[in-house]
Amino acid sequence: MTELEALPDGTPQDAATTPEGSGDTTVEPVGVKAVDVTAVDVKAEAKSNGPVPVADWENPLRDPRDRRLPRIAGPSGLVIFGVTGDLSRKKLMPAVYDLANRGLLPPGFSLVGFARRDWEDEDFAQIVHDSVKEHARTPFREEVWQQLAEGMRFIPGTFDDDTAFKQLRSAIEELDAARGTSGNYAFYLSVPPKFFPKVVQQLKRHGLASPPEGSWRRAVIEKPFGHDLESARELNALVHDVFDPEQVFRIDHYLGKETVQNILALRFANQMYEPIWNRSYVDHVQITMAEDIGIGGRAGYYDGIGSARDVIQNHLLQLMALTAMEEPIAFDAESLLTEKLKVLKSVKLPENLGEHTVRGQYAAAWQGGEKVRGYLQEEGIDPKSTTDTYAAVKLEVDNRRWAGVPFYLRTGKRLGRRVTEIAVVFQRAPHSPFDSTATEELGQNAIVIRVQPDEGMTVRFGSKVPGTSMEIRDVTMDFAYGESFTESSPEAYERLILDVLLGDANLFPRHQEVEESWKVLDPIEEYWETHGKPAQYPSGSWGPKEADEMLARDGRSWRRP
Amino acid sequence: MKIDLTDTTASKINKALVQGRRAIGTPAVGMVLTMVIVTDEENAYDAIKAAEEASREHPSRTLVVIKRHARTPRDRTNSRLDAEVRVGADSGAGETVVLRTYGEVSDHADSVVLPLLLPDAPVVVWWPVDAPEVPAKDPLGALAQRRITDMYAVEAPLTALQARVNSYAPGDTDLAWTRLxxxxxxxxxxxxxxxxxxxxxxxxxxxxxxxxxxxxxxxxxxxxxxxxxxxxxxxxxxxxxxxxxxxxxxxxxxxxxxxxxxxxxxxxxxxxxxxxxxxxxxxxxxxxxxxxxxxxxxxxxxxxxxxxxxxx
Structure with a gap:
């Protein structure tokens, strides 16, 4: 989230980073062999320009034993709306290049940009070139660039401009003929929520959303997926009206992170964690997403939304679902959805919302050696705004495994440092043979999953201090696998874009999850609207003192992440 | 940091590794495998560099075995083991030990390598040049789960390929295959x-x-x-x-x-x-x-x- 937050500063209005919308992504896990053949097009007939495909055809060059062969997307193209936005320039276009550089994009892959700019294809290619050079993770290679650049098109226009969409349609047809994209297109809506209905309807009107026989059309949307349950449902209805729910991919870029995928490996591939992963041993869980930046130029989007809607509703509840869920019967989209939904549906809100939720706003202060403005002094913010830039809530998961174990979720801007982590804090040992002075410095054991930065895991436990007397103190053990600058450790967006092209929906939250998450958050937001106002906390601190009091009431305290 | 050991043994090298790790303040190790590189002086530099770069993705302990050729019969009877222990910034994301063997110990390099393997972690042997006839039967190859050879580095690649066919054992692999x-x-x-x-x-x-x-x-x-x-x-x-x-x-x-x-x-x-x-x-x-x-x-x-x- 933090990195996403860093982007939208100065985003032009026709190309924001935060499209609105929802849909459904119940795509069957599609094997590598079948990337271009989804359930809809089993009866794939001869494509206009391809050979006659054979039914039940199996590629003899693929073999499950051959694990060196990567998953390569089938013939396809990506259309980005709002291509001039920060997200597109800093994340999407570099991710596309990195995928190409790693040889994971199909030959003939095409990239179409759509924005309100008076550009030719070459101007667009230049913009992509610059953003790739500046932001791509892998080294710039001329030959990879050439492969990509041949398939770049730009469509100038606004979203209510019919000519532009007609142009888009003919560009797609031209690419099918010239590049062999076979009619497979993903539409990435990197636009502000208010433009969302317009774009979707235009796609429908110009027949762009319905795939020709034997191909697919997918929609990729970014949060916010509405601002409450009702608006989320409206959005879902809107998107599902145009796109098949199975072809709608919601990006939660946290789920594309290696460590987040590793939560499942850690829990379900090992024997040693799962037995203690329950109310008998776990005291409580803290999930933190802290940012050190303010709202920057995003006042227009942020004010009225706030941190809880921006972060807790999607990222933190997803992390919580992954931490708390039961073992899925298989690692596929359907089974993951089932288990995550069960967790979200059993979330119980505290009875007294006033005592167990806290919201705050950052105030002017010195942060990390810099004097920064408070939220209410930010440009474009109403000095009487009650939007939260910090939110902490206590939730319970009302099932046999977790009954009575609080999950504390907190997020905020202008906090001490940029960090996202899940800390599972264990109960104290029921009996200690050591006297109390020996264990005075001993805290609670914890397993911390560090989501970003410095992805990895930390285990915290007590150990004897070397010396003659028996004295026990907390120590930590760190694990970090690989480093982010290697080619095989992809950025979240790389992974997610590839999954969209492959039609693999494992890492995408679906509309049921979005709606369940709003059901958790809506009562809290409603309470906040009618009770009190956000507490002020100095920028660069770890949140308002009310948040500390909230945990103190339960006899606990926040970890300093 | 770098520790040079002359005329040494595996246990002294182990001590140096611990000492090196303590000195840079990271006593816990997150290494996932031991990589043994068997090479000559000429190819050692490139091989170590490649292994260090690869270690950023797979943090590992790299043991480089360099067999030195003695030029006189007298030298050949002199057996000696020198080691260079590199930890921290000098060694990618892991630890590197460069072992130079002289004389008879060259024939018993496995006795040096065995005590230096990471506990319970997989072992990979890589011969950038001069791979043995039967990698799986080589004393060092036998320690490993995975044996990497390179047919690009031999005089008659197609003859070597036939030899690989005949000597294949599960775990063998060749960079000529990886390149594909x-x-x-x-x-x-x-x-x-x-x-x-x-x-x-x-x-x-x-x-x-x-x-x-x-x-x-x-x-x-x-x-x-x-x-x-x-x-x-x-x-x-x-x-x-x-x-x-x-x-x-x-x-x-x-x-x-x-x-x-x-x-x-x-x-x-x-x-x-x-x-x-x-x-x-x-x-x-x-x-x-x-x-x-x-x-x-x-x-x-x-x-x-x-x-x-x-x-x-």
Whole structure:
């Protein structure tokens, strides 16, 4: 989230980073062999320009034993709306290049940009070139660039401009003929929520959303997926009206992170964690997403939304679902959805919302050696705004495994440092043979999953201090696998874009999850609207003192992440 | 930091490793495997560099065994082990121990390596040059789950290839095979798109290229068609042609990293097929440490292949 937050500063209005919308992504896990053949097009007939495909055809060059062969997307193209936005320039276009550089994009892959700019294809290619050079993770290679650049098109226009969409349609047809994209297109809506209905309807009107026989059309949307349950449902209805729910991919870029995928490996591939992963041993869980930046130029989007809607509703509840869920019967989209939904549906809100939720706003202060403005002094913010830039809530998961174990979720801007982590804090040992002075410095054991930065895991436990007397103190053990600058450790967006092209929906939250998450958050937001106002906390601190009091009431305290 | 040990033993080296780790303040180690590189002085530098780069993806303890050649009979009787222990910034993301053996100890390098292996972690042996005749039976090879050889580094690659076929044991792998992954994945992707039966195949390459031979054998085994070998000026593999009843699927890379893919009835497209660096090859090798069954399939190939060398 933090990195996403860093982007939208100065985003032009026709190309924001935060499209609105929802849909459904119940795509069957599609094997590598079948990337271009989804359930809809089993009866794939001869494509206009391809050979006659054979039914039940199996590629003899693929073999499950051959694990060196990567998953390569089938013939396809990506259309980005709002291509001039920060997200597109800093994340999407570099991710596309990195995928190409790693040889994971199909030959003939095409990239179409759509924005309100008076550009030719070459101007667009230049913009992509610059953003790739500046932001791509892998080294710039001329030959990879050439492969990509041949398939770049730009469509100038606004979203209510019919000519532009007609142009888009003919560009797609031209690419099918010239590049062999076979009619497979993903539409990435990197636009502000208010433009969302317009774009979707235009796609429908110009027949762009319905795939020709034997191909697919997918929609990729970014949060916010509405601002409450009702608006989320409206959005879902809107998107599902145009796109098949199975072809709608919601990006939660946290789920594309290696460590987040590793939560499942850690829990379900090992024997040693799962037995203690329950109310008998776990005291409580803290999930933190802290940012050190303010709202920057995003006042227009942020004010009225706030941190809880921006972060807790999607990222933190997803992390919580992954931490708390039961073992899925298989690692596929359907089974993951089932288990995550069960967790979200059993979330119980505290009875007294006033005592167990806290919201705050950052105030002017010195942060990390810099004097920064408070939220209410930010440009474009109403000095009487009650939007939260910090939110902490206590939730319970009302099932046999977790009954009575609080999950504390907190997020905020202008906090001490940029960090996202899940800390599972264990109960104290029921009996200690050591006297109390020996264990005075001993805290609670914890397993911390560090989501970003410095992805990895930390285990915290007590150990004897070397010396003659028996004295026990907390120590930590760190694990970090690989480093982010290697080619095989992809950025979240790389992974997610590839999954969209492959039609693999494992890492995408679906509309049921979005709606369940709003059901958790809506009562809290409603309470906040009618009770009190956000507490002020100095920028660069770890949140308002009310948040500390909230945990103190339960006899606990926040970890300093 | 770097610790030099002259005329030493494995236990002194172990002590130096602990000392080095303490000195840089990271007593806990997150290393996932031990990499043993067996090489000569000439190739050591490049191999260590490649291993260090690969260690960023796979944090590992790298043990470099360099056998020094004695020039006089008197020197040959003198047995000595020197070691250079590198930890922290001098050693990628892990630890490196460079072992130099003189005299008789050179024949018993496994006795030095064994105590230095990471506890309970997989072992990989890599011979950048001079791989043993039977890697799995080599004293150092026998310690490892995975044995990496390189047919590009021998005088007569096709003879070496035959030797690899005869000596194959699960866990063997060769960088000539690793180099093919981009080609193979593009061919598989091309066939995903064409979705049709292949009735003939041809591999074009420079003469005596072991990768081309492996590619031809793999295609022969998987497609069950005879594979023609065509000799061109190179460099390395220049083209693969798969014949179908609708026309030919061709990946053509006449020179440089830019290739062209042609599918019957479809526009041709360019694709980047670059020659990868050794560190990238090693990183790929380390991604999986179980036996590479496809390599075995490719080594053995199919009997139905025919040889028709033709000079272009």
């Amino acid at each position: 992954t981009p080609w193979r994945s593009m061919l598989a992707a091309a066939l995903d798109q064409a979705r049709t039966k292949v009735i003939s195949a041809a591999v074009e390459s420079e003469a005596d290229n072991p990768s081309a031979e492996l590619l031809a054998r793999w295609l022969g085994a998987r497609l069950e068609v005879p594979v023609e070998r065509v000799v061109t000026a190179g460099p390395v593999v220049t083209a693969v042609r798969l014949g179908t009843k609708n026309g030919e699927i061709v990946i053509d890379r006449p020179e440089g990293p830019l290739a062209t893919l042609s599918l019957p009835g479809q526009p041709s497209r360019t694709l980047a097929l670059k020659v990868r660096s050794t560190s990238e090859l090693i990183a790929e090798e380390l991604r999986r440490l179980d036996a590479d069954e496809m390599y075995a399939v490719a080594l053995r190939g199919e009997s139905g292949t025919k040889e028709t060398p033709r000079h272009v």
